[in-house]
Amino acid sequence: MHDLWSHLSLGLASALAPGNLLYCVIGVSLGTLIGVLPGLGPVVTIAMLLPATFTLPPAAALIMLAGIYYGAQYGGSTTAILVNLPGETSSVVTALEGHLMARQGRGGVALATAAIGSFFAGTVATLVLAVAAPPLGNLALGFGPVEYFSLMVLGLIAAVVLAHGSPLKAIAMTVTGLLFGLVGTDVNSGVQRYTLGVAELSDGIGFVVVAMGMFGLAEVARNVERETTAGAVPVITSLMPRREDWKRMAAPILRGTALGSVLGVLPGGGATLASFASYSLEKKASRFRQEFGKGAIEGVAGPEAANNAGAQTSFIPMLTLGIPSNPVMALMVGAMVIHGIQPGPAVTKEQPDLFWGVVASMWIGNMFLLVLNLPLIGVWVRLVRVPYHALYPTILAFCAVGVFTLNNSVIDVYLMALFGVFGYACARLDCEPAPMLLGFILGPMMEEYLRRALLLSRGDPTVFLRRPLSAAMLLLALAALVAVTLPAVRARREEAFAEDAA
């Protein structure tokens, strides 16, 4: 307990340093600003703004990126509620009830509910993060290459299980990602792999290039094709929830926070899974369940709390184990590496001010979300109206400039275009890009750990089963894999994701 306070006060001191505070505000505002634009989710927002953080000191950069993340998340909810155009999967369920509320003239209340739910969840999740991170980090310090390899297998399998659509396709995407991750010079032997003789490829493919291609360009191509522009934006009258609203949102927010905090930690989990789970929970548990589908406030409060809690706690595996659990965290890992920090258990020990600064800034950032966003709703409403045919060339321009300036390399721009085509093809074939990006990030690490593990065991593969922790993780992965292929589970899983298809 004493440790917790000293950690948090250290973090607050670092997060409240004028520079860091400023970047936190900038991050949250920029994130919301871009996240509000229809069709732009957190992954593209972060990828686009990443180059802007390169010149900052590491702590400020991470604080700003984290701010962008939950800012974009909140911005996405705003768009979902006001015009029923969710920018990312995690706000799909918010759109269901939230937009109905907006059509009944209660859009302001829905937005306020989302903000309040997010803030409460963010506060709790920050505490969860602060409590859970040190023990997990300590546990991870005892991990050898064997455990890391098994953990990554588990993480990838979990990503497959939680992906939409066919598990087989998700596995194929993961393996594809792993292979793309191997492009470049082999660390151990110096041999060039898959570079096709292109010198620029010997350093490997940049993850930002892949992320922008798969999530930015491919999304733009998909959206232009069915070009939807926001219809009439409902008028916002009163923001203040009524007394009855307060009463009705309390329990869903609590449930959503708890659910989100747990689901966020899971590999492959995070905001999306949390919000879907919370929506179905509220639909079953709420006393007002007959109002679902007619604009129930519970359907906004629960999922919004859950997705924010999930977004925060998904930092736990990333910060303590160095293993990203979703594409956003994969981008974060990339950002840390660019700043010369190897994410993993050592960060808590060696750079406590950075680690706790980031943690504390999350809470501050969530507070800013609450105080910044509600008064600025008028601005967001205007942004939501930006027509897509003016918006998408802007997205392309930022992606192109961002990728070019990353390494000052033209090849990266070409590669991004290629990944755009690839991402578009995958989307049309119902192959999820998220497992691929995870595989892409984990590929080189996995190979490295596999080699080291086998080197230490003198080529004996049973070492993965003889270490208890590693064996447990592999068993869990196997069980998860078997479970998704069972017909009964499969039917339920499809049901759970069915709402997303709408």
Added chain:
Amino acid sequence: MLLVRHHPMGSATRMGPAYFPLVLGGLLAVLGGVLALRALAVRGAPVGRLTLVPLAVITVATLLFGVLVRRTGVVPALVVLVVVSSWASRRFSWRTALALAGALAAFSVLVFVKLLGLPMPILGPGLGH
């Protein structure tokens, strides 16, 4: 629903560097095979009408930016990118496209080059600078 994702296996130079890719490549080939067979055997939902024009226009626009940015600098490259990519939309109009291109070029020069100091030529050597 055909999955054509068989990458070139690369040269297996030595047992070391080729080991991991070989295993993965084999796995992917098997998966691709199973998916392809299943796609032939099972009648799934149709992929839907392919509208490749927007994709093609956007890809070409991005590639053009890559070609131009070094040679002519970021301003002409951005103008080309924005104008060409705007063309993908059914609501294309020269006025919006040019206005947007101008605004974005000005913004990029101000923020990225001047403010953040990112290394990009504003007007490149291809234009005699």
